Amino acid sequence: MRTYDITLTISPDLPTWPGDPGVEIERVEKIEDGSNANVSRVDMGVHTGTHVDAPYHFLQDGITVDELNLSLLTGRAYVLHLPEVDLITAAVLEEAQIPPRTRRVLFKTRNSELWAGAETEFQTDFVGLSEDGAEYLVRRGVKLVGMDYLSIAPFKQSRPTHERLLEAGVVVVEGLNLTEVDQGRYTIYCLPLKIANSDGAPARAILIGV
């Protein structure tokens, strides 16, 4: 069984959402300066790199990231490869024939090529999930949706897709790096940091081949 790390590396070079805080990492205690240990400080937004959106991100009465059900974030998952698609609509998903009873879907799109190329600038023309695509997944009983760019929704169209998913209790995982992963079945472990009352949190995410 192979383990795939599908997590982006957090560094100041990582692209961040326009308007969100950038990443700063600073070593505040240094052994070479006489400190007992090296200690670093990290300053960044909670939607940095590979991360989970809590319902509270878009829903004022939604639960926060520390309240998410971890059983949704771990278990059988299906990676769907859609290399030719610019927008993931209900029609695209219908045609893709996701296996029956799939509860967790990760989308591998042309977005993953950006991570393979170590792109450091934010891109606006990334592939996203449409509102009707979100509705389709909710109807199918999907409980976790993952995307290989920094938002599940197309640029400038965040709210409808996020609302349909989050109000249905679907966990949204963004910023996945699926470069090394082929379409198929895996087990996912995606564990967001337990930050009190937060609208999101960075996560370490891995897939294990089954």
Ligand SMILES: [Zn+2]
């Ligand atoms: Zn987010």
